[in-house]
Amino acid sequence: MTVKAMKSKEVTKKVFNNEELFILDVRNEDAYQDWKIEGHNFDYLNVPYFDLIDGVEEIMDKIPSNKEILVVCAKEGSSVMVAEMLSDEGLDVAYLEGGMKAWSEHLEPVKVGDLKDGGELYQFVRIGKGCLSYMVVSNGEAAIIDSTRMADIYTDFAASLDAKITHVFDTHLHADHISGGRIIAQNTGATYWLPPKDAEGVTFEYAALEDENEVTIGNTKINIHALYSPGHTIGSTSFVVDDQYLMTGDILFIDSIGRPDLAGLAEDWVGDLRETLYSRYKELSNDLIVLPAHFMIIDELNEDGSVSEKLGVLYEQNHGLNIADEGEFRSLVTENLPPQPNAYQEIRKTNMGQITPDNDEQREMEIGPNRCAVR
Numbered sequence: 001m002t003v004k005a006m007k008s009k010e011v012t013k014k015v016f017n018n019e020e021l022f023i024l025d026v027r028n029e030d031a032y033q034d035w036k037i038e039g040h041n042f043d044y045l046n047v048p049y050f051d052l053i054d055g056v057e058e059i060m061d062k063i064p065s066n067k068e069i070l071v072v073c074a075k076e077g078s079s080v081m082v083a084e085m086l087s088d089e090g091l092d093v094a095y096l097e098g099g100m101k102a103w104s105e106h107l108e109p110v111k112v113g114d115l116k117d118g119g120e121l122y123q124f125v126r127i128g129k130g131c132l133s134y135m136v137v138s139n140g141e142a143a144i145i146d147s148t149r150m151a152d153i154y155t156d157f158a159a160s161l162d163a164k165i166t167h168v169f170d171t172h173l174h175a176d177h178i179s180g181g182r183i184i185a186q187n188t189g190a191t192y193w194l195p196p197k198d199a200e201g202v203t204f205e206y207a208a209l210e211d212e213n214e215v216t217i218g219n220t221k222i223n224i225h226a227l228y229s230p231g232h233t234i235g236s237t238s239f240v241v242d243d244q245y246l247m248t249g250d251i252l253f254i255d256s257i258g259r260p261d262l263a264g265l266a267e268d269w270v271g272d273l274r275e276t277l278y279s280r281y282k283e284l285s286n287d288l289i290v291l292p293a294h295f296m297i298i299d300e301l302n303e304d305g306s307v308s309e310k311l312g313v314l315y316e317q318n319h320g321l322n323i324a325d326e327g328e329f330r331s332l333v334t335e336n337l338p339p340q341p342n343a344y345q346e347i348r349k350t351n352m353g354q355i356t357p358d359n360d361e362q363r364e365m366e367i368g369p370n371r372c373a374v375r
Contacts, residue, residue, distance in 0.1 A: 003083045006070055006094040008106035012127045015039045015298060016108075016305035022067040024059075026052065026082050027074055027100070035369045037072060037096075037103060037128070038298050049078040056085045063091060075099040103128035104367060107153050109135075110306045112291065115222050115242045120161075123291065123306050124153070130294050130369065131177050132307055136241060138218030143167040144184060145239065145247055146293045149362060151180040155187060165190045167215055169224070170351075171249030171293060172236040173198035175344040178362050179351050182206075195228075198235030203353035209237050229280055231273025232258035238281075246288040246311060251276055253292045254300040254309050257320035259337055270333045277321055286312025 014021050020041045025032050026049040036044065045062055052059070063069065069091060073079040079095040086093045096103065106128060112121045119138030126132070126148055134145040135154065142163040144154050147170075158165050165188040168181045172195060182204060185192035193209040194202070211228035227238040232250040236258075239247040250258040257277060260269035288311045295307045302308065315321050323329040343365040349355045350362065357365065 003087050004094040005097040008102050012108045022069045025072045069093040072096045073099050137163045138222040141166045141218040143217045145169045147180040149178040149180045151183045169193045172233040175348050195235030195237045229276040231276045247291045249293045
């Protein structure tokens, strides 16, 4: 049988559609345990490639014959060879094109909704990394919020909508992924906005994003209102878009809240985090639709693959928003932190323009799961 290449986009659709898939992951066990492809109806087997060099006979009884089979490795090569061996045994099998490297970089655009006076809002789901970024489009203009380093995907998508990118925002100085904001702005002539309290030490010019800033996209008055909301970083800034959507950056997620420790200041910033979540956001309408910069688990995905929920629902259901005792909140936030993101100091320096790693180095810095939330 012929061995097929399955693209990350195809796997993403299977995640969104709750389809069945059997994944044979041939990376080493530590890499697999740290980070894998996740789907509601996916089954898994992890056997390192080096255990299969002499053949796949010993695992044939563990491979189903009635499910679609996908072999996965880090960069593709090993999975191709294992897939060919399984094919020689009579199985219909595919390998993940580009491996986990490609999975980490795939962005799936999902339309979130229409804006009141015309225009659209899109969410870009980085399914393998848990990053969420956004494009606001109105009357031939576009704004991008919290972009990843895969800059061409945004510029190509805007071009497909006949929209010119005029503004690029980062809600904060990211520490778990490399921002594409500055590159997109350079390539398109757009204005790059960054919170000044997060920008100490940056080596480039930017527009200062501060509380009460209003930026209009297109000529239909799709205002993006900046809302100072520290806690994840000292400069973290949220946006209210079109009086419908609240973009919370890494302050508030669907099932968790942001971590305050990525600059080594958890004890200092936990008070800011509580103030933002329990006071600043409380003043906003419960009907605002929360659009975070990350998701933690695939259970947070809606049926169409998007990630969103009304603010009022989160105040009812998100545990991090329902801790009345401030001491208990402080303990939860400072004592339940996951491991810090891979190379997060280098990622911060890259986003500040202090170092300029090449593409392969940037890819290696980002490998692994998203770790921006309190557990």
